[in-house]
Amino acid sequence: MSTSAAPTELAVHRSGARRMGFFTDTTTCIGCKACEVACKQWNDLPADGSRFEKGGSYDHTGELSASTWRHVRFVELAEAPAEVDVGAAVARMDEWIFMSDVCKHCTNAGCLDACPTGALIRTEFETVVLQPDVCNGCGYCIPACPFGVVDRDRIDGRAAKCTLCYDRLQDGLEPACAKACPTDSIQFGPYEELVDTAERRVATLRRRGVDGAYLYGAGDEPEHELAGGLGAFFLLTQPPERYGLAAEADSPIQENVVPATLAAMGAGLVAAVATALAFVTARRSKS
Numbered sequence: 001m002s003t004s005a006a007p008t009e010l011a012v013h014r015s016g017a018r019r020m021g022f023f024t025d026t027t028t029c030i031g032c033k034a035c036e037v038a039c040k041q042w043n044d045l046p047a048d049g050s051r052f053e054k055g056g057s058y059d060h061t062g063e064l065s066a067s068t069w070r071h072v073r074f075v076e077l078a079e080a081p082a083e084v085d086v087g088a089a090v091a092r093m094d095e096w097i098f099m100s101d102v103c104k105h106c107t108n109a110g111c112l113d114a115c116p117t118g119a120l121i122r123t124e125f126e127t128v129v130l131q132p133d134v135c136n137g138c139g140y141c142i143p144a145c146p147f148g149v150v151d152r153d154r155i156d157g158r159a160a161k162c163t164l165c166y167d168r169l170q171d172g173l174e175p176a177c178a179k180a181c182p183t184d185s186i187q188f189g190p191y192e193e194l195v196d197t198a199e200r201r202v203a204t205l206r207r208r209g210v211d212g213a214y215l216y217g218a219g220d221e222p223e224h225e226l227a228g229g230l231g232a233f234f235l236l237t238q239p240p241e242r243y244g245l246a247a248e249a250d251s252p253i254q255e256n257v258v259p260a261t262l263a264a265m266g267a268g269l270v271a272a273v274a275t276a277l278a279f280v281t282a283r284r285s286k287s
Contacts, residue, residue: 004019023194023197043176195219
């Protein structure tokens with residue numbers, strides 16, 4: 001099934017351009033964080049510190065943010081022992097799962113719908129890009145994202161998120177994170193081809209006895225699609241909540257467009273009437 005954004009939503013047009021995306025296979029992720037480093041280096045993003053805190057493991061970034069556009073999540077399936085034993089920890093590596101999280105580049109992108117300035121656009125590759133020079137820092141896009149991806153920069157207040165390396169795509173290069181991934185956990189390419197590759201990978205894993213393998217964000221029936229289908233989707237073996245992902249997601253603007261519009265119009269009319277009454281009352285009091 002083809003999942004595509006409305007043609008009228010494209011802000012950039014290029015002959016022959018196809019929808020591009022990410023397929024992230026969590027079963028081959030080793031938690032090395034090479035993708036995080038490559039993303040920060042290419043996009044000139046600041047480091048998030050390197051303090052070792054209780055329960056923090058090697059995950060210094062912690063979550064997706066304005067300065068972290070790729071985040072490798074460490075998930076321990078079993079309860080951690082009270083005392084740390086390095087040998088035992090190495091032996092228990094199969095009790096950990098890792099996932100490199102990123103902006104989903106949704107087909108129904110709530111952030112794009114909510115942006116009042118046009119800072120968020122959909123490119124010719126159907127990816128969602130945030131233009132910092134157009135962003136006014138209003139923050140409307142932040143609660144509109146059902147995945148908690150978009151964040152404000154702590155210094156200048158403008159929003160920021162993954163661009164799927166739009167600058168590299170324009171020159172025919174793959175995104176920095178996919179280029180750096182040593183296990184091909186992050187795969188990049190034409191969207192339809194990626195979905196086909198991912199579905200075959202799921203079938204292979206199930207033949208090998210990994211019955212819990214499934215795709216998150218791709219290949220779903222319309223009534224079960226997440227945000228209309230995700231441009232960056234994942235192969236998971238645990239419930240999505242274990243990876244910090246939403247079980248259900250859609251654009252709140254597209255989902256409630258009529259009620260939201262009516263509510264806004266009603267609020268505007270109320271404000272206009274109140275202003276007019278205040279003006280009339282002030283005129284009468286003076287006379």
